[in-house]
Amino acid sequence: MIFWQIWRFIAPGLYQHEQRVAVPFAILSSVCFLGGAAFGYFVVFPPAFRFFTGYASATLSPLPTVKEYFSLCLRLLIAFGVIFELPVFMVLLSKVGIVNANFLRRHRKYAFLLAFVIAAIVTPTPDVVNQVLMGGPLVVLYEISIGAVWLFGRKPCAGFADDQNEE
Secondary structure, rough: HHHHHHHHHHHOOOHHHHHHHHHHHHHHHHHHHHHHHHHHHHHHHHHHHHHOOOOOOOOOOOOOOOOHHHHHHHHHHHHHHHHOOHHHHHHHHHHOOOOOHHHHHHHHHHHHHHHHHHHHHOOOOOOHHHHHHHHHHHHHHHHHHHHHHHHHHHOOOOOOHHHHHHH
């Protein structure tokens, strides 16, 4: 609903060709966010919650409050929704001219390392399983980003000798 209100405010100030680009971008961005939130809820949330309740013993009984439950759930939904925006964000950076497919390919190893560092920081649980459940999709999304930038990104100009030599 908030996004719709923002769009209704911005749309009258855009030219027709700008609106034609913005609408698919907004739809794809929303689909990616919702897909990431669904992945976080259905795939990552159950092991994360099991991790927190795994400290139960004969003398210790986990009693999570609704606030703690929703806090964990909300953090995972937002975190995974945002990381699933990576391909859309990379295509946007490509359209602006900041990155291209060759740049992303060359820096793949740094991106993989950064994916798991981000996963270690963002995941609400310190266990390795949830960090891999976030780092793995980040790596896959980075690879999808390379393909999306190659397909939809701005094509390099003739003046970029570095890009032409590597293709």
